[in-house]
Amino acid sequence: MAADRSPTARLPFADGRPPHLPCGPGDIAADVLVPGDPDRVALLRDMLDDVRDFGRRREFALITGRYRGHPLSICSGGIGGPSTEIALVELAYLGAKRIIRIGGMSALVPEIATGSYLIPDAAIGATGVGALYAGQGFEARADAGLAASLRAAATALGLKAHHGTVASTDSYYLGQDRPLPNGREAAFLDGFARDGAVGVEMEAQVILSVANALGLRAACLLGVHGNRATDDWLTDYEPTQRNLLHVAGRALGGLQD
Template sequence: MTSTSDDSEDPNDEIGYHIEVGADDVADAVLLPGNPERVDKITALWDEHDEVAYHREYRTATGTYDDAPISVTSTGIGSPSAAIAVEELARVGVDTFIRVGSCGAIQPEMAVGDLVITTGAVRQEGTSDEYVREDYPAAADGEVVSALVAAAERLGYDYHTGVTMSADSFYAGQGRPGFEGFEAAGSDALVEELQDANVKNIEMEASSILTIASVYGLRAGAVCSVYANRVTGEFRTEGESRAAETASLAVKLLARMDEVKREAGADRWHAGLSL
């Protein structure tokens, strides 16, 4: 029988095997866009930054936003690669994760360019199932949700809060036709069923990020720009910088929340504590 080692694919305990960053490279809070090209758009909003790693789809930069330490790591498309980022960032000390991305809205009143702040997610992806039983909730951390809402309010951006659905595929899993018009079983009713359940939007990473962070006792949330409304048929790549700015300001507010908690001797920030 061949023995195995947990370190067989990670010979350096101090540097993530895929993301190639260590504890000194990143802040405690990290934004998680999918597209590596979004890193430049996010860091353009910060006071200053340095790129610290770029390996595969994982591009990482660290800097400050309004004097608050902050990092960003791109995750690529989908939950499997997002889970790797969360795992390896957690191992070097990151405790707060905010997904920053784009999504399709499925409620008619939601406009292209609006923001969706996720409070919980439907786990229609397989990655989180490999961590915990399927009826375990994908819930956003309350402090992160509060910080994102406060940030959107301060910035004057239109936003919605609610449940997100995370899928494993862009086409069949989101009720879109595949090659040559292929339709997956049940895809014709998928969006309508989600609408009836008051789900706000569809994307591909949030539920795994929320679930894994929750299992590990870490903070996580998500804010996405609406690129498409699946009900009205409207599509524009709009609002990307709003999501990035909202998430960056949320990190600043979370840092303040943590200060207030320490001053008050509280374990959790709540509405009775001032920001």
């Protein structure tokens, strides 16, 4: 593998260790959950057994353990496309095969309430990395089998999980119609809704497009932290975040009970 060579400017791996993730060969499970926030890796640590904590480098925190016996890694990808792409490519070099983005989003329709979940069939939007990998204006599809397993796991746990298209954007403020200090606002969300999106966030399009390009199976499981149609905001989202691991862990492990 190219990553086993001495570091070069073209591919700066040293002894198979990537330049960004705090781990090396043999440290990654085939199944990886990718939240954005490194603090959510610590939040979920006590839900795994036999945990190995590889620490944190920049926005990348990483642990590997077992969820009800199934090997699982959790690696934060940071906010937005560039850091998420770094995490996915380096995870692929280290042997990852299936990726599930776990994170938050805002709903664009009133019927998707805060505290519920979205398992997107596809992601659209306006991310630079997504356009780089798959072309401007594309739709990135989730792996159908993996998405179906997530829906079945959510149902088994009694959790409300919607499906549909999610929009991703590189911008948290202007790109999601939040006012700037000078009073400027935009109107991007209406356009996403017209294109069929029922939610908005910042990484799903990148996760799916990069994973598809790398030959990885990937899907997204999103907790609804906000609803832009009703302006509702979930102030305590820790239970929602913990449920993301329960759903994804069951789906990846093929757990039935």
